[in-house]
Amino acid sequence: MKACLIVDDSRVVRKVARRIVEELGFECAEAEDGQQAFDACQASMPDAVLLDWNMPVMSGIEFLEKLRAVGGPKQPKVIFCTTENDMPHIQRAMQAGADEYVMKPFDSEIIKTKFSQIGLIE
Amino acid sequence: MRITDFDLYRDLLKERSGLVLGQDKSYLLDSRLSPIARKWGYPTLDAMTDALRGVPDKDLVNDIVEAMTTNETSFFRDNKPFEMFKDVVLKYMKEGRTTRKELRIWCAAASSGQEPYSIAMILKEAAAQFPGWRFTIKATDISDQILNQAREGVYSQFEVQRGLPIQFLMKYFTQDEEKWRISNDIKAMVNYGNFNLLNDMATLGRFDVIFCRNVLIYFDEKTKASILERMGKQLESDGILFLGGAETVLGITDAFKPFPGQRGLYAQPGSVHLAQGGARGAGNTQQALA
Incomplete structure (x- = not known):
């Protein structure tokens, strides 16, 4: 079973996202900020990371830059999922190595097609 | 909506667009046609239906056909x-x-x-x-x-x-x-x-x-x-x-x-x-x- 790390400081968003991603056949873990997410990746690298931007301690973009800098044999697909919905943010995320970008609010259909487009699901 | 009214819309749609309106889609009539009735100044959907039975305005008929044709779509639908x-x-x-x-x-x-x-x-x-x-x-x-x-x-x-x-x-x-x-x-x-x-x-x-x-x-x-x-x-x-x-x-x-x-x-x-x-x-x- 593929693994997905859901990173968001809102418990409600994590819960909603988790339900959607689990339905796509993923085993889910959660993190409340970028630092927790980075630690979780160090312990066990997931196949996918669904990533919020604005979080305390460490933001989503800082986490992504750090993750891509460390490198390693197995790099997860990273999908931003954030209320930041302007082109400069999207461009910055993609330059930092994000694979897809979801603008909140989202629904299961959006998550599903994005996961499918980057090859996480059939 | 009265059954005879449903028949009126079903026949109108079939004739103008070829679209087949199944009885199971009758709920669509209310939700899609009420805004048209409002636009044309009819107090109720029934009032609009009655007008349609007379000599209907061509533009009103067009509006109805447009409202009833489904428009679900998305970019790269089904990929x-x-x-x-x-x-x-x-x-x-x-x-x-x-x-x-x-x-x-x-x-x-x-x-x-x-x-x-x-x-x-x-x-x-x-x-x-x-x-x-x-x-x-x-x-x-x-x-x-x-x-x-x-x-x-x-x-x-x-x-x-x-x-x-x-x-x-x-x-x-x-x-x-x-x-x-x-x-x-x-x-x-x-x-x-x-x-x-x-x-x-x-x-x-x-x-x-x-x-x-x-x-x-x-x-x-x-x-x-x-x-x-x-x-x-x-x-x-x-x-x-x-x-x-x-x-x-x-x-x-x-x-x-x-x-x-x-x-x-x-x-x-x-x-x-x-x-x-x-x-x-x-x-x-x-x-x-x-």
């Missing part, structure tokens, strides 16, 4: 047909039209433009492999209102996330406050026009590829057959037809046969695609779009 268009159809057309260097495409139910624009973006991405080629995308719909929306090319945040890869959003859209506007060079590739599938298709000219996805499901068998047979006459002998996932030609008409090994694609009997068992141009369709 797979667009991969097949890119990997199978374009590859074949490139080999098969080396001197003509032209590709004419018809989107027969363009709706708010997501399908023709998805095709335009694929062609734009592939442009480097087609030097000196001319691409034409004719996009038609029965609803003027939805066609104006398509021509406008402005989409909500929700709409641009349904099926559109983020790379395409970055490349082909600009942000306009809460909305996203498709770029002028993509818009310029699509030629919109009002067309009723019940009418004479010869006026549209001939095509190499026809997209008629998720439209036939709304017609009865006889109308389906008629549409497909007339489409066949507008399609080049080696042309390709795309139907929706829930649609087929089997048991409806002999004007088309399923394209071997490519679900949702259809070719005409005697076409090169069927003669060669579909091997020609049938490449790997598993690649991701972006």
Whole structure:
């Protein structure tokens, strides 16, 4: 079973996202900020990371830059999922190595097609 | 709504658009027609219905037909047909039209433009492999209102996330406050026009590829057959037809046969695609779009 790390400081968003991603056949873990997410990746690298931007301690973009800098044999697909919905943010995320970008609010259909487009699901 | 009223709308729709309104869709009448009644100043839907029984205003009838024709769509809807268009159809057309260097495409139910624009973006991405080629995308719909929306090319945040890869959003859209506007060079590739599938298709000219996805499901068998047979006459002998996932030609008409090994694609009997068992141009369709 593929693994997905859901990173968001809102418990409600994590819960909603988790339900959607689990339905796509993923085993889910959660993190409340970028630092927790980075630690979780160090312990066990997931196949996918669904990533919020604005979080305390460490933001989503800082986490992504750090993750891509460390490198390693197995790099997860990273999908931003954030209320930041302007082109400069999207461009910055993609330059930092994000694979897809979801603008909140989202629904299961959006998550599903994005996961499918980057090859996480059939 | 009274049963006799339902019959009135069902007959009106069948006559004007060919659309079959099943009894199970009667709930749509209330939700879609109430705004029309308001627009025309009728105090109730029943009042509008009574007016329709007299000598109805032509524009009112148009508004009703437009409101009742379904417009569900998204960019790269179902994804797979667009991969097949890119990997199978374009590859074949490139080999098969080396001197003509032209590709004419018809989107027969363009709706708010997501399908023709998805095709335009694929062609734009592939442009480097087609030097000196001319691409034409004719996009038609029965609803003027939805066609104006398509021509406008402005989409909500929700709409641009349904099926559109983020790379395409970055490349082909600009942000306009809460909305996203498709770029002028993509818009310029699509030629919109009002067309009723019940009418004479010869006026549209001939095509190499026809997209008629998720439209036939709304017609009865006889109308389906008629549409497909007339489409066949507008399609080049080696042309390709795309139907929706829930649609087929089997048991409806002999004007088309399923394209071997490519679900949702259809070719005409005697076409090169069927003669060669579909091997020609049938490449790997598993690649991701972006």
